[in-house]
Amino acid sequence: MSQVRSIQTSFSRPTSGSTHDRSQTLLKPPSFSSKIFPPKSNNPPKLCFTTSPINARKSSSAEVVPVSPEDDSKIEEELQKLHVLQQVGNVSGGIWSKPMIKRKTNIVCTIGPSTNTKEMIWKLAEAGMNVARMNMSHGDHASHKKVIDLVKEYNAQSKDNVIAIMLDTKGPEVRSGDLPQPIMLKTGQEFTFTIQSGVGTADCVSVNYDDFVNDVEEGDMLLVDGGMMSFLVKSKTADSVKCEVIDGGELASRRHLNVRGKSATLPSITEKDWDDIKFGVDNEVDFYAVSFVKDAQVVHELKNYLKSCGADIHVIVKIESADSIPNLHSIITASDGAMVARGDLGAELPIEEVPLLQEEIIRICRSMGKAVIVATNMLESMIVHPTPTRAEVSDIAIAVREGSDGIMLSGETAHGKFPIKAAKVMHTVALRTEAALPNGQMPPNIGQVFKNHMSEMFAYHATMMSNTLGTSTVVFTRSGFMAILLSHYRPAGTIFAFTDQKRVQQRLALYQGVCPIYMEFSDDAEETFTKALDLLQKNGMVKEGEEVALVQSGRQPIWRFHSTHNIQVRTVAATN
Numbered sequence: 001m002s003q004v005r006s007i008q009t010s011f012s013r014p015t016s017g018s019t020h021d022r023s024q025t026l027l028k029p030p031s032f033s034s035k036i037f038p039p040k041s042n043n044p045p046k047l048c049f050t051t052s053p054i055n056a057r058k059s060s061s062a063e064v065v066p067v068s069p070e071d072d073s074k075i076e077e078e079l080q081k082l083h084v085l086q087q088v089g090n091v092s093g094g095i096w097s098k099p100m101i102k103r104k105t106n107i108v109c110t111i112g113p114s115t116n117t118k119e120m121i122w123k124l125a126e127a128g129m130n131v132a133r134m135n136m137s138h139g140d141h142a143s144h145k146k147v148i149d150l151v152k153e154y155n156a157q158s159k160d161n162v163i164a165i166m167l168d169t170k171g172p173e174v175r176s177g178d179l180p181q182p183i184m185l186k187t188g189q190e191f192t193f194t195i196q197s198g199v200g201t202a203d204c205v206s207v208n209y210d211d212f213v214n215d216v217e218e219g220d221m222l223l224v225d226g227g228m229m230s231f232l233v234k235s236k237t238a239d240s241v242k243c244e245v246i247d248g249g250e251l252a253s254r255r256h257l258n259v260r261g262k263s264a265t266l267p268s269i270t271e272k273d274w275d276d277i278k279f280g281v282d283n284e285v286d287f288y289a290v291s292f293v294k295d296a297q298v299v300h301e302l303k304n305y306l307k308s309c310g311a312d313i314h315v316i317v318k319i320e321s322a323d324s325i326p327n328l329h330s331i332i333t334a335s336d337g338a339m340v341a342r343g344d345l346g347a348e349l350p351i352e353e354v355p356l357l358q359e360e361i362i363r364i365c366r367s368m369g370k371a372v373i374v375a376t377n378m379l380e381s382m383i384v385h386p387t388p389t390r391a392e393v394s395d396i397a398i399a400v401r402e403g404s405d406g407i408m409l410s411g412e413t414a415h416g417k418f419p420i421k422a423a424k425v426m427h428t429v430a431l432r433t434e435a436a437l438p439n440g441q442m443p444p445n446i447g448q449v450f451k452n453h454m455s456e457m458f459a460y461h462a463t464m465m466s467n468t469l470g471t472s473t474v475v476f477t478r479s480g481f482m483a484i485l486l487s488h489y490r491p492a493g494t495i496f497a498f499t500d501q502k503r504v505q506q507r508l509a510l511y512q513g514v515c516p517i518y519m520e521f522s523d524d525a526e527e528t529f530t531k532a533l534d535l536l537q538k539n540g541m542v543k544e545g546e547e548v549a550l551v552q553s554g555r556q557p558i559w560r561f562h563s564t565h566n567i568q569v570r571t572v573a574a575t576n
């Protein structure tokens with residue numbers, strides 16, 4: 001007989017919480033079976049409900065991915081240290097403390113020449129990739145289609161992992177033209193950019209944007225590749241901009257140009273972008289990352305277009321344009337999430353503003369319940385070196401602490417020498433940082449904006465309950481809404497999100513703390529719950545003595561009569 005502890009549309013707040021022994025820590029790349037809690041050696045204080053046994057099996061074994069090659073022999077030593085640290089955290093964490101051993105922050109990997117084969121996509125997926133990003137500034141539709149097909153092939157054959165697909169638009173990028181060979185520019189010398197096409201000499205190069213001359217003024221600072229070189233505008237003619245080289249270096253073909261403090265007066269979605277967006281619709285990608293968004297209007301335009309063609313693709317706005325900053329709230333409100341695109345952001349605005357803006361954008365996204373990704377230069381040195389700098393490791397840790405849903409690799413995985421290593425390092429650093437965070441805190445009160453909505457209230461209380469009991473959460477969702485909502489409350493435990501929609505499963509791979517699982521639902525709720533818990537048991541995700549919080553809520557009722565919402569607690573018992 002199955003007994004449950006159940007809360008149905010009314011709650012009694014628990015009076016005590018629990019701390020649990022972190023006796024086992026699983027530090028694994030994010031395969032399905034690693035998205036679990038460690039077994040509990042102590043039973044937590046009980047609420048006044050009845051509990052039911054659910055069969056369980058043992059989970060897979062622990063594994064640590066070393067950060068640097070020389071760490072290989074030190075895995076055991078590091079594990080020991082980690083256990084000690086986690087136990088300290090457990091004691092000091094108070095009643096909301098709960099060990100977290102599955103990586104919750106998701107890794108976005110840019111796919112490029114280093115990784116666009118079946119072998120490398122499989123390896124990246126096993127190393128920790130959760131979202132595959134295609135940068136439409138490079139490659140063609142045929143090469144991107146190949147990547148999309150490979151990711152879908154991986155998803156189709158993988159029982160325990162799923163990768164989302166993100167298409168990043170080129171946007172109104174301003175670039176220098178082709179050069180027969182790279183040219184060396186020295187500080188203090190004169191150099192000219194012209195809107196005449198086809199120019200590429202030692203002292204003058206074309207720019208791909210006709211209004212370039214109108215957009216820049218004397219005294220402006222031009223940056224190449226986000227600041228690798230810089231030029232001071234001295235004068236201009238009808239078709240050319242004469243500059244003094246401030247920071248010299250090697251200028252190669254088709255380099256990205258920014259004007260410090262200014263955005264180009266180009267539309268955020270260019271004709272090429274619309275063509276790429278249609279390509280994304282045809283190939284059913286999960287996310288668009290829209291470059292150089294300056295206002296909410298462009299997001300509405302894109303969303304209307306997607307609605308008109310019945311495409312279920314979420315829109316992530318890239319915050320990288322100086323003009324976007326005064327409109328941050330309206331832009332993020334209109335979107336499904338934001339990317340802190342630090343490369344261009346740090347070129348259009350003073351570089352020292354970037355960390356502050358990163359923190360602010362993450363804060364805004366979290367307060368609105370939107371996804372957020374931190375991007376660019378996270379492990380830049382690993383494009384050529386096998387180990388990261390300490391500053392890069394700290395940078396990942398900061399993004400994780402700030403509560404980002406995703407952390408992104410660009411050149412590191414697109415054209416770097418150590419793409420798999422970079423993903424593993426990101427995995428390990430994120431996991432280690434998460435392990436040291438105070439877990440199971442009371443959910444942030446993002447519910448303020450949702451006060452009158454039943455689902456939001458249930459997400460809040462389900463999080464309170466799972467944090468108090470130290471359980472993971474099991475949710476059933478057709479649209480992904482309830483899983484995303486739960487993710488925004490950042491419960492300490494994993495959110496096992498069961499969905500009968502493959503597209504939804506794929507999309508959920510971006511959301512913090514969510515383990516998306518595809519499963520067909522039956523008409524009978526209890527039968528479906530049992531099937532879901534069986535599946536978790538078979539994959540070693542629930543264990544003897546462990547409780548799970550089971551949530552029935554959301555905008556689209558599944559098995560709910562009169563839209564009644566429901567939270568239950570079930571206890572896992574040993575198999576016979």
Ligand SMILES: Nc1ncnc2c1ncn2[C@@H]1O[C@H](COP(=O)(O)OP(=O)(O)OP(=O)(O)O)[C@@H](O)[C@H]1O
Pocket residue numbers: 110111112113135137138139140143225256343410411412414415
């Ligand atoms: N699909 C691709 N095909 C070829 N090269 C790629 C592809 N995707 C990325 N790259 C290479 O990886 C580098 C880093 O990727 P990223 O997505 O960061 O590009 P980016 O930010 O547009 O950089 P850049 O301004 O140099 O284009 C790119 O500059 C490019 O050289």
Ligand SMILES: CC(=O)C(=O)O
Pocket residue numbers: 318320340341342343344345375376
């Ligand atoms: C990701 C990106 O486009 C940037 O950092 O500029």
